[in-house]
Amino acid sequence: MSISDEHVANIQNWLEHLILQHRKLPCIQGSCDYRMVAQETGVPESYFEPGTPHRELIDEQIIRLGLIELSTVNWLQEISISNQKGIPTYHELKLYGRSYFLSTGLAPSSINSYYSTLKQFMQACELSDESSTEPHLGSEFQSSLSELKIINGNPPVVARLRRWHGFQLFLIKDQSLPMKFADALSFLIGISEKNQTSIAGETGISIRSLKKWVSGRCQPSDLRKVRQLELALDTAPGVLTQRLFTSRLEHKPLFHIPEEWWPEGWDKRSNKYKRLAVIKQLSDSAFKSETYDFKRLFDKALATVENQFRKNNYNERLKLLINMPYHFKIQNWPNRLVSEWHILRKYKTDPDSFANEDRSSAWSSTTADIIQDKLEGFYGYLCLPCDSANLYQSGRNMRSCDLTMSWLSFSNVVKDYLDFRKSRSGKYNTGTVLFIETIVSLLRSGTGWIYQSPELKSNLPQKQQDSIDLLGGWEKHCDINREGLIKSLKILKSRNQIGYTREPFFPISPILDLESPLSPIMNALKFYARELQQTEKKNSKSVPAYAAKWRNLLLLSMLVRLPLRSKHWRIMSYREDNTGTLSRDSKGDWQLTLPFNDFKNHRNKKIFVDRNGEKAIVLSFNEQPLKPLVPLLELYLRDYWPTIVGGSERLFPSHSGKELTTMSLGDMVRAWTREYLSERSLRGCGIAGVLPFSIHAFRDILATHVIKTTGSIELAADLLLDSPEIVAKHYARFLPEDRLKRVFQELTIFGGDKS
Numbered sequence: 150m151s152i153s154d155e156h157v158a159n160i161q162n163w164l165e166h167l168i169l170q171h172r173k174l175p176c177i178q179g180s181c182d183y184r185m186v187a188q189e190t191g192v193p194e195s196y197f198e199p200g201t202p203h204r205e206l207i208d209e210q211i212i213r214l215g216l217i218e219l220s221t222v223n224w225l226q227e228i229s230i231s232n233q234k235g236i237p238t239y240h241e242l243k244l245y246g247r248s249y250f251l252s253t254g255l256a257p258s259s260i261n262s263y264y265s266t267l268k269q270f271m272q273a274c275e276l277s278d279e280s281s282t283e284p285h286l287g288s289e290f291q292s293s294l295s296e297l298k299i300i301n302g303n304p305p306v307v308a309r310l311r312r313w314h315g316f317q318l319f320l321i322k323d324q325s326l327p328m329k330f331a332d333a334l335s336f337l338i339g340i341s342e343k344n345q346t347s348i349a350g351e352t353g354i355s356i357r358s359l360k361k362w363v364s365g366r367c368q369p370s371d372l373r374k375v376r377q378l379e380l381a382l383d384t385a386p387g388v389l390t391q392r393l394f395t396s397r398l399e400h401k402p403l404f405h406i407p408e409e410w411w412p413e414g415w416d417k418r419s420n421k422y423k424r425l426a427v428i429k430q431l432s433d434s435a436f437k438s439e440t441y442d443f444k445r446l447f448d449k450a451l452a453t454v455e456n457q458f459r460k461n462n463y464n465e466r467l468k469l470l471i472n473m474p475y476h477f478k479i480q481n482w483p484n485r486l487v488s489e490w491h492i493l494r495k496y497k498t499d500p501d502s503f504a505n506e507d508r509s510s511a512w513s514s515t516t517a518d519i520i521q522d523k524l525e526g527f528y529g530y531l532c533l534p535c536d537s538a539n540l541y542q543s544g545r546n547m548r549s550c551d552l553t554m555s556w557l558s559f560s561n562v563v564k565d566y567l568d569f570r571k572s573r574s575g576k577y578n579t580g581t582v583l584f585i586e587t588i589v590s591l592l593r594s595g596t597g598w599i600y601q602s603p604e605l606k607s608n609l610p611q612k613q614q615d616s617i618d619l620l621g622g623w624e625k626h627c628d629i630n631r632e633g634l635i636k637s638l639k640i641l642k643s644r645n646q647i648g649y650t651r652e653p654f655f656p657i658s659p660i661l662d663l664e665s666p667l668s669p670i671m672n673a674l675k676f677y678a679r680e681l682q683q684t685e686k687k688n689s690k691s692v693p694a695y696a697a698k699w700r701n702l703l704l705l706s707m708l709v710r711l712p713l714r715s716k717h718w719r720i721m722s723y724r725e726d727n728t729g730t731l732s733r734d735s736k737g738d739w740q741l742t743l744p745f746n747d748f749k750n751h752r753n754k755k756i757f758v759d760r761n762g763e764k765a766i767v768l769s770f771n772e773q774p775l776k777p778l779v780p781l782l783e784l785y786l787r788d789y790w791p792t793i794v795g796g797s798e799r800l801f802p803s804h805s806g807k808e809l810t811t812m813s814l815g816d817m818v819r820a821w822t823r824e825y826l827s828e829r830s831l832r833g834c835g836i837a838g839v840l841p842f843s844i845h846a847f848r849d850i851l852a853t854h855v856i857k858t859t860g861s862i863e864l865a866a867d868l869l870l871d872s873p874e875i876v877a878k879h880y881a882r883f884l885p886e887d888r889l890k891r892v893f894q895e896l897t898i899f900g901g902d903k904s
Contacts, residue, residue, distance in 0.1 A: 331365035477529035
């Protein structure tokens with residue numbers, strides 16, 4: 150059966166379409182589904198029978214383009230040896246040889262030379278297609294080589310014949326190879342000349358994991374390690390891989406799950422890979438559990454996979470947007486705009502004085518930096534061309550010399566910018582709210598900076614100046630546009646169009662529901678400390694990675710006692726001249742000195758009150774709650790801090806001796822909570838329903854613990870150095886039933902003793 154040019158074109162076009170659309174190759178149990186290929190290419194299914202040119206073409210292209218993760222297609226499943234002894238004939242050798250050589254990575258253009266060599270070998274030995282490959286290509290292969298004249302002085306011929314000999318041995322071996330992955334692995338190790346230790350050393354797989362795979366207690370999750378085993382055991386690529394995949398499907402079949410459990414739109418055909426991803430999340434024991442428990446585990450696995458696909462889509466969109474920036478950095482702003490911004494920044498950030506007595510509120514330097522970043526986006530949008538076909542790069546086509554703070558007073562311009570942001574991110578977010586609220590405060594009558602700066606009107610083009618005059622002047626213009634922005638914000642909130650991030654207490658809700666929220670964290674820290682002591686080895690103190698674990702232990706032990714923000718931990722310093730954040734007092738006791746200015750709400754004079762001219766909080770390690778940490782602190786400073794400090798003076802530096810960034814510090818804490826507190830923990834101290842969380846969640850846990858154990862929001866506010874109103878609103882999740890429970894425990898009239 151020859152292959153027509155039309156069929157070749159159909160197959161090539163279909164493969165190119167798969168790649169361009171980022172689609173997966175249709176597969177059944179890890180092998181190409183030729184029935185689906187036939188339907189999608191328009192080529193009759195009979196043309197894809199084993200040994201046909203169409204089948205050979207599609208197999209070559211699949212492997213060449215890397216469209217299938219497994220290095221073999223269907224040929225392993227279709228091997229059928231005619232005689233009962235399992236010895237293949239030369240016809241069977243030819244039938245499966247092409248697929249075998251392709252799966253081993255042999256170039257398709259070289260395969261014809263292998264068939265020519267085999268043909269010469271058969272002619273020299275006077276063999277036909279129906280002849281058995283024993284003994285000439287089997288047990289007496291070496292003697293056959295020495296007798297044949299065709300190989301004299303021709304090493305390539307010998308090499309090809311040796312590969313045919315290897316394929317013959319593989320076919321014989323595969324007939325007796327069990328189909329279960331564990332049994333097949335055990336069989337291959339048994340007939341090889343290697344033991345498990347040597348195989349583990351050769352492949353880089355731990356001997357413990359290898360023993361578990363052989364016994365069937367667990368299966369490998371990394372296909373690369375399975376391929377390394379195939380190489381070490383001198384078997385064809387895909388032999389173990391295929392059995393692993395088949396075994397997984399047998400243990401976790403898709404048809405065990407009711408169809409109505411799957412989300413709408415997750416049909417079997419187009420979402421098979423999503424379904425398999427959910428199955429992979431479920432353990433073997435889950436399929437043996439009761440229906441109620443299995444449904445709960447299934448829903449949990451489904452949510453994990455959906456979040457992962459959502460995250461992947463978000464990352465793809467993010468990569469796309471990163472390649473299309475639009476922010477107009479302040480370094481490139483025209484002088485007039487820079488001057489206006491510096492005046493505004495000075496007005497909002499300077500200490501209270503007669504020069505800014507009319508302002509409604511002040512900004513911290515951090516807030517000013519955030520506003521500056523928002524303005525760089527706003528002015529970048531104004532400068533984008535208005536006729537761009539790309540919506541992600543379409544703006545108002547303004548010249549940079551026309552940019553001024555006055556444009557913030559036009560509600561239609563501001564709303565167009567926020568719509569532009571929505572087209573890029575897919576939603577209005579908390580940044581939208583922040584930007585509108587900032588402009589509303591700047592336009593506020595009497596106290597807003599823009600409202601109090603009518604000279605800004607002269608920086609606008611004449612057309613806009615005339616429209617302001619028609620409205621009744623600058624102040625009227627500011628009032629009207631302010632009301633328009635307030636109305637738009639109310640509409641967005643009433644229609645729930647603001648895409649907020651997940652509820653901040655969601656990852657730690659099971660901890661907050663406990664009678665003593667701090668208890669599991671303290672227990673996890675004790676477990677972590679014991680683990681570090683048990684794993685300590687000779688010279689491990691000089692290993693940065695090990696020293697960093699002790700850094701983490703000290704930081705977390707302090708964090709659970711002092712709910713400071715990320716900034717404090719990053720900039721906390723220690724100097725030998727006793728001038729750092731950590732120092733010794735006149736008695737030689739350790740102490741922490743925390744300047745007021747390092748706190749986010751340092752302007753709150755009710756909380757941060759000067760005493761004797763000192764604008765800092767001093768906490769002694771000779772008092773609770775830091776007193777128990779003195780031995781750990783001194784051990785860290787003596788044995789581990791010198792290993793990682795480098796040229797830095799930070800008490801908690803990075804591995805390389807630099808200051809930790811907000812992201813790296815958050816990732817460190819999140820990694821620890823994942824390993825020792827979350828439901829994903831393998832340490833035995835995880836809590837069901839808890840997800841990895843970062844530094845700020847410790848504030849909420851500690852505040853909730855104080856309120857639950859003392860019943861006082863005021864004490865929690867004192868601990869967080871915040872106002873009771875803020876604590877009650879944002880941090881403390883003191884549930885109403887906890888209040889009732891505490892009251893009922895005090896009452897004895899209902900029977901029972903007072904507990």
